[in-house]
Amino acid sequence: MIxxxxxxxxxxxxxxxxxxxxxxSLAKNPDLSVILTGDESILRKCLEGKTYDASRLExxxxxxxxxxxxxxTDVVRLKxxxxxxKGIIMLRDRDDIAAMVSTGSTGALVTGALVRLGRIxxxxxPAFCPLLPTMDGGIVxxxxxxxxxxxxxxxxxxxxxxxxxYLENVYGVKSPRVALLNVGKEAEKGDDMRRDAYRLxxxxxxxxxxxxMESRDLLSGRYDVVVADGFSGNVLVxxxxxxxxxxxxxxxxxxxSRWIYKLGALLMSRMFKDMKAFxxxxxxxxxxxxxxSKVVVKGHGSSKAVAVEKCIEQAYRMEVSRLSGQIExxxxxxxxxxx
Amino acid sequence: MIxxxxxxxxxxxxxxxxxxxxxxSLAKNPDLSVILTGDESILRKCLEGKTYDASRLExxxxxxxxxxxxxxTDVVRLKxxxxxxKGIIMLRDRDDIAAMVSTGSTGALVTGALVRLGRIxxxxxPAFCPLLPTMDGGIVxxxxxxxxxxxxxxxxxxxxxxxxxYLENVYGVKSPRVALLNVGKEAEKGDDMRRDAYRLxxxxxxxxxxxxMESRDLLSGRYDVVVADGFSGNVLVxxxxxxxxxxxxxxxxxxxSRWIYKLGALLMSRMFKDMKAFxxxxxxxxxxxxxxSKVVVKGHGSSKAVAVEKCIEQAYRMEVSRLSGQIExxxxxxxxxxx
Numbered sequence: 001m002i003x004x005x006x007x008x009x010x011x012x013x014x015x016x017x018x019x020x021x022x023x024x025s026l027a028k029n030p031d032l033s034v035i036l037t038g039d040e041s042i043l044r045k046c047l048e049g050k051t052y053d054a055s056r057l058e059x060x061x062x063x064x065x066x067x068x069x070x071x072x073t074d075v076v077r078l079k080x081x082x083x084x085x086k087g088i089i090m091l092r093d094r095d096d097i098a099a100m101v102s103t104g105s106t107g108a109l110v111t112g113a114l115v116r117l118g119r120i121x122x123x124x125x126p127a128f129c130p131l132l133p134t135m136d137g138g139i140v141x142x143x144x145x146x147x148x149x150x151x152x153x154x155x156x157x158x159x160x161x162x163x164x165x166y167l168e169n170v171y172g173v174k175s176p177r178v179a180l181l182n183v184g185k186e187a188e189k190g191d192d193m194r195r196d197a198y199r200l201x202x203x204x205x206x207x208x209x210x211x212x213m214e215s216r217d218l219l220s221g222r223y224d225v226v227v228a229d230g231f232s233g234n235v236l237v238x239x240x241x242x243x244x245x246x247x248x249x250x251x252x253x254x255x256x257s258r259w260i261y262k263l264g265a266l267l268m269s270r271m272f273k274d275m276k277a278f279x280x281x282x283x284x285x286x287x288x289x290x291x292x293s294k295v296v297v298k299g300h301g302s303s304k305a306v307a308v309e310k311c312i313e314q315a316y317r318m319e320v321s322r323l324s325g326q327i328e329x330x331x332x333x334x335x336x337x338x339x
Numbered sequence: 340m341i342x343x344x345x346x347x348x349x350x351x352x353x354x355x356x357x358x359x360x361x362x363x364s365l366a367k368n369p370d371l372s373v374i375l376t377g378d379e380s381i382l383r384k385c386l387e388g389k390t391y392d393a394s395r396l397e398x399x400x401x402x403x404x405x406x407x408x409x410x411x412t413d414v415v416r417l418k419x420x421x422x423x424x425k426g427i428i429m430l431r432d433r434d435d436i437a438a439m440v441s442t443g444s445t446g447a448l449v450t451g452a453l454v455r456l457g458r459i460x461x462x463x464x465p466a467f468c469p470l471l472p473t474m475d476g477g478i479v480x481x482x483x484x485x486x487x488x489x490x491x492x493x494x495x496x497x498x499x500x501x502x503x504x505y506l507e508n509v510y511g512v513k514s515p516r517v518a519l520l521n522v523g524k525e526a527e528k529g530d531d532m533r534r535d536a537y538r539l540x541x542x543x544x545x546x547x548x549x550x551x552m553e554s555r556d557l558l559s560g561r562y563d564v565v566v567a568d569g570f571s572g573n574v575l576v577x578x579x580x581x582x583x584x585x586x587x588x589x590x591x592x593x594x595x596s597r598w599i600y601k602l603g604a605l606l607m608s609r610m611f612k613d614m615k616a617f618x619x620x621x622x623x624x625x626x627x628x629x630x631x632s633k634v635v636v637k638g639h640g641s642s643k644a645v646a647v648e649k650c651i652e653q654a655y656r657m658e659v660s661r662l663s664g665q666i667e668x669x670x671x672x673x674x675x676x677x678x
Contacts, residue, residue, distance in 0.1 A: 069525070107523075135585050146522055149530045183485055183573045184446075186408075190570065191488045215574040216581025231529065232571045234522045235554040239578035242555025246474050247586055247618075254610050264606030271593050271600050279586075 001031050001056075003097045004315050005090060008038035009083040010066065010104020012302045015039075018103065019046045021308025025316070026052055032316060035090070035097065038083040039063045062086035072107035076115050088112045091294050099295035099315035101286070103303045109296065110147045110289070118293045120324055122331040125151070126291035127159045127230070128298065129166055130237055131284045136221035141167055141176075143227055145287060146234040153197035156180065156227045160207045161330050162290040163225040169321040170314070176224035179213035181232055186212070193229075201227075206330050215239075244279045285310035288318065291327065295319055340370050340395075342436045343654050344429060347377035348422040349405065349443020351641045354378075357442065358385045360647025364655070365391055371655060374429070374436065377422040378402040401425035411446035415454050427451045430633050438634035438654035440625070442642045448635065449486050449628070457632045459663055461670040464490070465630035466498045466569070467637065468505055469576055470623045475560035480506055480515075482566055484626060485573040492536035495519070495566050499546045500669050501629040502564040508660040509653070515563035518552035520571055525551070536566075545669050554578075583618045624649035627657065630666065634658055 006022045008015040015038055022034045033056035036043050040061035047057075064081040079085050084104045091100045102109055110126070119126060127144035134140050143163035148155065160178045167173040180197055182190045187198050189212055201209040213223055215236055228236060251272075255265045265272065277283060286299040286307070295318045299311040318324075345361045347354040354377055361373045372395035375382050379400035386396075403420040418424050423443045430439045441448055449465070458465060466483035473479050482502035487494065499517045506512040519536055521529045526537050528551055540548040552562055554575055567575060590611075594604045604611065616622060625638040625646070634657045638650040657663075 071527075135589055149522060149533075181574065183488060183570060188410075194488075214577055214581075216577040216584070218578065218581060219585045231522060232574045235520065235571045235574045236578055238553055238555040239557065239575055240582050242553075242557060243579050243582040244586060245555070246558045247583060250474055250617075251614070254614065255607070258610075261607050261610050264603040264610075267603030267606070268594070268600050271597075271603075275590070275593065278589075 001033055002316055002319050003033045003035065004312055005035045005037060005087045005097060005100040006308070006312065007083045007087045007100065007102035007104055008036050008043060010102060010301075011299065013304055014103070015043060015046050017303055017305045018101075018308050019043065020305035021303075021312060022057070023050060023052045024305060024309045025312040026056055029316060032056065032312075033058070034312070035060055037062045037087045037090075060086060060090065066105060066108060070108070072105065072111035075105070075108040076112045084108060085112055085116070088116045091296075092117050097294075098319040099297065101297045101299060101308065101311045101315055103299040103301055103308065106146065106298060109298055113289055113292045113296050117296070119291055120293055120328050120331070122328060123162070123291035124158055125155050126289050127155075127162065128287045129163045129290050130287035132219065132237065132240060132281075133278055133284060134219050134221040138221055138224075139171065139284070140218060140223055141225045142218075142233050142237050143225060143290065144230040144233050145228075145237045146230045147289065148230040150231075151193075151229040153193055153200050156197040156229070157200045157204055157207070157334070158291070158331060159227045160201055160204065160209070160225065162327050163227065164207055165323060165326050165330060166288065166290055166318070167224050169323055169326060170317045173224050175208045177210045177222070178207050178225040178227065179210055179223045181215060181226050181228035181236060182212035183214070184212065185214060197227075204334065206333065241281055248276065248279060282307035283310065285314045288314055293324070295324070340372055341438075341655055341658050342372045342374065343651055344374045344376060344426045344436060344439040345647070345651065346422045346426045346439065346441035346443055347375050347382060349441060349640075350638065352643055353442070354382060354385050356642055356644045357440075357647050358382065359644035360642075360651060361396070362389060362391045363644065363648045364651040365395055368655060371395065371651075372397070373651070374399055374426075376401045376426045376429075399425060399429065405444060405447060409447070411444065411450035414444070414447040415451045423447060424451055424455070427455045430635075431456050436633075437658040438636065440636045440638060440647065440650040440654055442638040442640055442647065442650075445485065445637060448637055452628055452631045452635050456635070459630055459632055459667050459670070461667060462501070462630035463497055464494050465628050466494075466501065467626045468502045468629050469626035471558065471576065471579060471620075472617055472623060473558050473560040477560050477563075478510065478623070479557060479562055480564045481557075481572050481576050482564060482629065483569040483572050484567075484576045485569045486628065487569040489570075490532075490568040492532055492539050495536040495568070496539045496543055496546070496673070497630070497670060498566045499540055499543065499548070499564065501666050502566065503546055504662060504665050504669060505627065505629055505657070506563050508662055508665060509656045512563050514547045516549045516561070517546050517564040517566065518549055518562045520554060520565050520567035520575060521551035523551065523553060540566075543673065545672065580620055587615065587618060621646035622649070624653045627653055632663070634663070
């Protein structure tokens with residue numbers, strides 16, 4: 001039995017989306033059990049009239065609410081009875097729990113995971129690794145996408161190792177092609193840190209390093225993993241999502257501007273529907289936090305039930321593939337850098 | 340008469356695209372004259388049979404060729420007879436020349452401009468400011484997009500001042516809304532440099548600072564200028580271009596997968612054509628280098644004649660609006676930081 005905590009308060013569609021996502025996952029995976037954290041009375045009401053295997057669902061009361069503007073460090077220190085912090089502490093303390101899924105504040109989740117949960121031995125910094133769909137039907141992981149705004153080349157090497165293992169073990173990508181995000185393809189591009197990272201990655205047998213990648217090639221399908229500092233990785237992921245969404249919006253607006261376009265779009269409705277699904281990040285799960293001692297998956301704040309379900313599935317697969325142990329082994333092969 | 344140098348060797352469509360772009364500009368602007376740099380015999384052949392006002396066109400022989408893999412510093416030092424370096428040196432030495440347009444190597448152009456041309460008094464670092472189309476039909480400038488991979492908050496303040504003046508004077512945007520590229524909206528987001536830049540920008544009356552911008556909002560139309568370090572600014576611009584291009588490619592491929600889609604697309608052909616034009620960076624001119632003592636505009640390496648023409652038009656308008664003098668005045672109002 002694999003037990004996963006679902007933080008039911010924090011996202012835009014709470015608690016309905018996390019609760020429904022959890023129930024859908026329970027129905028699909030007979031060896032999954034979930035712990036819902038949050039205000040118990042609200043959660044009980046939300047579960048009323050729904051069918052599920054009650055022996056695999058637990059509710060842990062955590063009624064404190066995290067405000068939008070609260071500092072992550074304050075949340076970690078002062079909001080121990082919030083759905084997120086109570087979840088993280090339980091994840092740390094209970095051996096029977098494997099993972100946690102949350103759609104709450106990214107900053108609080110990262111800080112909480114670092115301070116309360118700790119890292120896999122040898123890992124300097126945990127890092128986010130969201131997945132994006134590529135134009136050839138594959139996926140590409142970006143690591144880090146925002147957990148660490150400042151990094152060293154040693155961090156980037158670890159991100160490359162962790163993300164490679166993630167793509168290989170959880171998504172079956174054989175020997176993932178790893179690129180370094182840079183402003184040009186040549187080895188000497190970028191700042192000193194980037195040049196040093198290029199060298200380090202080239203010298204790391206655990207990583208199938210294929211060189212620098214310019215950001216315009218992210219969706220080309222030529223890369224499986226892109227490593228970056230959390231600042232530019234964040235820009236890379238959010239710009240891709242933002243541009244796709246804005247273009248879809250424009251397409252829709254243009255179509256509705258003339259009846260002949262509407263007619264044309266009617267003939268193409270199936271295609272547009274597929275395209276929308278293809279570009280919908282909700283279908284690609286959450287952003288896993290690689291390197292924490294137990295599995296943490298961060299769903300988008302706007303996640304609906306289907307997105308939360310994907311996040312739970314990711315957490316489940318990470319646990320089944322024993323990713324943490326593999327990360328520890330592989331990271332251990334290289335000299336340890338001081339933080 | 341405004342005289343502009345057009346570097347005719349360096350881009351993918353050389354020398355035809357620069358030559359044709361220059362001739363088109365000449366035809367449109369009676370007070371423009373151009374100097375074409377490059378291999379004179381090839382340029383003469385390229386001009387054969389074409390109609391233009393020969394009194395406003397000069398050819399300067401510069402037959403040396405810059406290789407793809409040459410280091411920018413080597414180009415500046417050793418290739419003084421290349422079309423680009425000869426152009427930069429002439430721009431520096433001749434008072435009658437106002438500007439230069441090039442579609443050649445970005446690195447060589449930046450280095451050449453810095454070393455040979457110099458900066459507007461008070462400017463610490465020149466920076467690129469390409470323009471992107473926003474979804475409400477406007478434009479947004481990103482400064483810097485790659486000239487400086489490492490920056491300080493003082494640089495970012497200058498980028499904000501220069502880009503604001505550029506948008507206001509050359510494109511008529513009144514009191515441009517300036518944002519700082521960051522990983523979140525709150526003032527305390529990002530690293531120390533970003534937090535310091537936030538504070539500095541808030542305290543700069545010459546800049547209409549509206550706060551941090553997350554990269555997903557670039558095309559929203561809510562910002563006129565986005566300031567960023569050259570690394571993440573480069574990621575921002577290239578990811579936007581890359582995502583738009585990949586999605587257009589996918590749209591085309593999907594349309595051709597079924598006859599009913601092809602029929603639908605036929606009804607929408609005008610719309611798709613407009614959309615393609617809207618997303619085509621060739622229609623938005625080049626990336627101007629702000630802060631050099633004379634105007635330098637960098638066109639995309641893949642520029643066709645129409646894109647080169649746009650670049651010449653930008654250089655022309657920058658000169659007419661006396662942007663350099665305004666930058667000097669405005670930058671001079673703030674304490675001078677050491678580089």
